[in-house]
Amino acid sequence: MERRNFLRLAGSLPAISFYRLYSASAQTAWPSRAMTIVVGLAPGGQADIAARPVALGLSKALGQSVIVDNRTGASGAIAAASVLRSEPDAHTMLMALSAAVVLPEAERVAGRKPLYEMSDFAAVARILADPNLLAVSAASPYASLKDLVDDARKRPGEIPYSSSGNFGGIHISMEMFCQSAGIKLQHVPYRGGAPALTGLMAGDVAVTALGAAPLKGYSDAGKLRVLATFGSERHPAFPDAPTFREAGFQDVVFYAWAGLFVPKSVPETLMTRLRQAVREVMTDRETLDIFTKSGSPPAYLDAPEFAAYIAEDSVRLAKTVQKIGKLE
DSSP states (O other), X not given: OOHHHHHHHHHTSOHHHHHHHHHXXXXXXXXXXXXXXXXXXXXXXXXXXXXXXXXXXXXHHHSSOEEEEEOOSGGGHHHXXXXXXXXXXXXXXXXXXXXXXXXHHHHHHTTOOOSOOGGGEEEEEEEEEEEOEEEEETTOSOOSHHHHHHHHHHSTTTSEEEESSTTSHHHHHHHHHHHHHTOOOEEEEOSSHHHHHHHHHTTSOSBEEXXXXXXXXXXXXXXXEEEEESSSSOOTTOTTSOBTTTTTOTTOOOEEEEEEEEETTSOHHHHXXXXXXXXXXXXXXXXHHHXXXXXXXXXXXXXXXXXXXXXXXXXXXXXXXXXXOOOO
């Protein structure tokens, strides 16, 4: 059925008939055109690293091109809102990081109306779940986490760290650390994880916190060192870096997960087919190798398990946002 005729016929039907006709048409034709994974942060960051292998795998699995569209701004909130405005036909997806669950809370803390709520989305799958790693350049005077903490206590608010934006994953994890250690660092927000790392390597900031994948190449080249991991255990790619818990900060744990979402209004039939396709991608050896070689092994969870994980994680992260409070 041509789109024009379909819409003309749909306009003459009651709402419930339109929904059934739309669902039936989508089921037989889906995917009927190129698909898009929207990423709310700059290329090269954790969300982008998660999105590109998934896009490649979905393209092969579904026989349609899958484009990664980086739409930066507001730490990912602009991208999330744009996906909610798309047609609810599972052709447009959002690859979001863990910061997505705290951005609405941050807007409320600031006295503003959020651009979206997580309840507006349906979780498709978790792709990655990497702990952030606290990193400094190889030229840094800080050889250990203790060195950084000791200096920060002498110079409160003077040591700059880069982040992917206000209330993004780096900001949340770093403030979690600062709150636990009783120190204050200078927050310098960038427009994504990749620019935040560039700021560190250029010497514009002293510290940042990212997942293993974007750090690994610089570490292997001897250009940066990792002082600690926000994970609950040591990271296999950086076995010499202690956990924050080992260093005495028991409540500092942060995993920068990346997950795929669609608007909750997407019909269940399409949601099921998309979940099946993602499951196929995340069990494909070629895709798994891409993630593993990047230093960010997959941490796949299907929709029900991922939704439960988000519900638990969001409570803890929201408390950090509330402690940060309104930003000037």
